[in-house]
Amino acid sequence: MRGRMQSTGAMGAKVCIAVCAWGALAMPALARDKKPPVPTQMIVTVVSHERGGAPAPTISSPDVRIEQNGKKDPVLDWKPLPQQATTQLVVLIDDALQGRSSANFSELQAFILHLPSSVDVALGYMQYGRAMIASGFDSGKVAAAKSVRIPTGIAGVNASPYFCISDLAKHWPDGGHPAAVRQVLMITDGIDRYFQALQYDPQDPYVGFSIVDAQKSRLIVSAIYFRDIGFPDRGMRGSFVGNDYLIQVAQATGGKDYYEGMGNPVTFVPMLREYTQRLASAYVLSFGAHGSGLQNLRISTKVHGVRLDAPDHVVVGQQLPMVAEPPSVSVAKVSQ
Secondary structure (H helix, E strand, C coil): CHHHHHHHHHHHHHHHHHHHHHHHHHHHHHHHHHCCCEEEEEEEEEEECCHHHCCCCCCCHHHEEEEECCEEECEEEEEECCCCCCEEEEEEEECCECCCCCHHHHHHHHHHHCCCCCEEEEEEEEECCEEEEEECHHHCHHHHHHCCCCCCCCCCCCCCHHHHHHHHHHCCCCCCCCCCEEEEEEEECCCCCCCCCCCCCCCCHHHHHHHHHHHHCCEEEEEEECCECCHHHHCHHHHHHHHHHHHHHHHHHCCCEECCCCCCCCCCHHHHHHHHHHHCCEEEEEEEECCCCEEECEEEECCCCEEEECECEEECCCCCCCCCCCCCCCCCCCCC
8 A cells, every 4th residue: 555655646746747847848838929929021022923914903901811830920011112112132143154145144234224213233243152242232223234244154153152142141232221122133053062963952051041041131032044154054953953942042032033944044034024023013011920030931812813922931020121110019900
């Protein structure tokens, strides 16, 4: 009997310890749930799926759904990017691109010169893992267009495009004049020669680091696939792998990947025309986020004929320069 009582007492003590341990683990989670949402802002691009280039259907605040770690976040405000808000665009050219035709780059110059006045442009080249800026935002569109040149075509001169994205994110050349929107348009083959040049791996650390760096710095990264000089670009495998990485980065940051198959695009014109439309389709989404730091989220709408492109992670509490602060969660009309 005494032994049975000791056994029962020991079992009770273990149960008590287990319950206390569970409580200690659960309390932080419960505390997080009780914390009020933090007003957060981000850029969302509205993309029309309507045929014939028809404009996208109108989307209002109740049409937007935000899920953070599987739970719905309140929408505080949803509006087009204000006209007075500036967009900063860095056109980043891989200096190892192959091909000696100047036609594509003449098209790129025309694209730069015809961008709206609300878009400031800088022009840079991918060299040895760095984003080397040839013309800054303060120099103007004419200077940026004049800085466009035929790439050197030296194999390996770019290092990894993803080193260059991280470098650009950490050294964004705004000259102390922050903008509401930070866009990047890369022209590259997307191959990471420092990891898996001929085999796609979604866990590529350099691609992953570049995505996190871009998200923390509010960079929306888009890319036009263009082949480089070097062995990995000689076959289909390298082409597919490079484009898969570019898709991964674009989708994670709210951008777009442009790809026409193994070869280089005959012309940039339709891609640049669509990209210009994307710049004009930016909306400011204000919502109540939970947690801190970089958090996962999913943004969607049930409106037919439209898609919302947005980063899949955002820094909680992020505010956009030159955009009015969102209403506080406690007084805002929360969308259901």
